Amino acid sequence: MSTQRKEVFDQECQRPDGCQNIDLLIETRQKDLGGFRVRRVLPTIKRRMVGPWIFFDHMGPAEFPAGEGINVRPHPHINLATVTYLFEGEILHRDSVGSYQTIRPGDVNLMVAGKGITHSERERPEVTEKAHRLHGLQLWLALPEADEEVEPAFYHYPDAEIPRVDVDGVPVRVIMGSAYGKTSPVKVYADTLYVEAHLKAGQSIVVPDAEERAVYVAEGEVAVKDATIHEYSMAVFTNEKGIELTAKRDSRIAFVGGENLGHRYIEWNFVSTRRERIEQAKADWKAQNFPKVVGDDDEFIPLPE
Template structure:
């Protein structure tokens, strides 16, 4: 997925401390389509830039694709990150510069590693999937550490992620390790990501790594997380130091996504779809993408080219005229 904001902020992201649970309110961002499908973004936000290496979280649906047009994101570039696609309902077709063409369904993982550069497209429209009227899921990004961010691009599809049960809650671990099970997907930092389904009225004590900071993004239901009420679509953050997290459901079942990892301590700057370390790196990546989509005689170069998508690539927004100040911790 891409960030389609016309004037995206340039953000210097830091792993800021928090004494206790912190609640992050989502903001609505139009993703695109004939009537603009809207996503709810909690990372990055003014309240929090990162949770472990997770630097981006979009939550969308349940969306009536017949009414909104669904998701139709033209080829666009990424650097320095992994894109993590996880669905609750519907289907998305992914194409990328490696030649990957993969439809993802609920309970499956699409994981794309940008490395130095890649481009991809995503489609979930009525024309593409006429039998899938609803689209509902999350898109996450993780920042790659210095040791991996200049590496090769890659794509993985995990058709069956590991599952476990804790205090009656059903967990699907699609990245990292949790409760003794581990996703086969490749990660470059210590982290975890899992769907957590809590039955109505249940209280779940979830063992976690105390070196990790964690957050839960609530999809449905009334969740009480570590003694704090978390509304649907909000994100609740807990700092490192806990060896267990307590999740409680009200009168209805709760579905949430848990993410976490060791605090990311490298400098990191994110603008549009680029994760870098300096302003100059972002300027260079943008210039190379613009040259490639304008028909650079040298070819697609750094980002490669998506085959099979019916439409032109997505141009980059204009860069800001000034640098933004780093956020305070």
């Protein structure tokens, strides 16, 4: 949501006592974006990526009075894909490939920046004319090196298309990749894991397998053996098989992970294997050489100096 994304945050990161299944615990830091709170999870100094995931923001929950709301002007991306997933509220997405799409809770918006895309995130007048809430996750995927310069594209998957499965009484949604016998239709470019689960206090679930994986606790509190993962925290797991996670209270969690894609540079809204590619993107945006957002081209966010 924020375009102030060049920071690699120095969140509190630690190796927990009492659990050899957790490699790192990341405590989020809250950033105020002018009436709207964002909890930045990735990247951190100690952990920049988990699988292909290089950016993880928990936005809100935010309460907006009538007349206010999200209003992010057009801004660019390269060599990555963005994933937007809402718990509450809605966002109006427009971009330079001509997309005009409202995303609502349970839907998945996948925007592939590739060689370059521009987009805006706003809210419809019908939403902002009333008091409303917004709450959800925004994530970035690094693209494999061979796919970094693909043609930009946009994919929208309605709530009903995302697979659901009951895992020993725990309702699960397989948002991206494969887990628990289900495979999501959401397009991936590398081995990618994104799963949501809702656990009642006392319920347990086994962490799905992936080369790298982590869990984020969006609501509640969970434990792995003697280590507690608090609300708004991420635990990065070791490669141990069959790790079991138990809810200490009612919890909403997100598993993310996938294959290790190697080092990426990240600055502002740009991610790439090549630093010179980011410098070119900065110059192109400053010169306004990126494509314009269709139907929303009267303003833009300047390149931060």
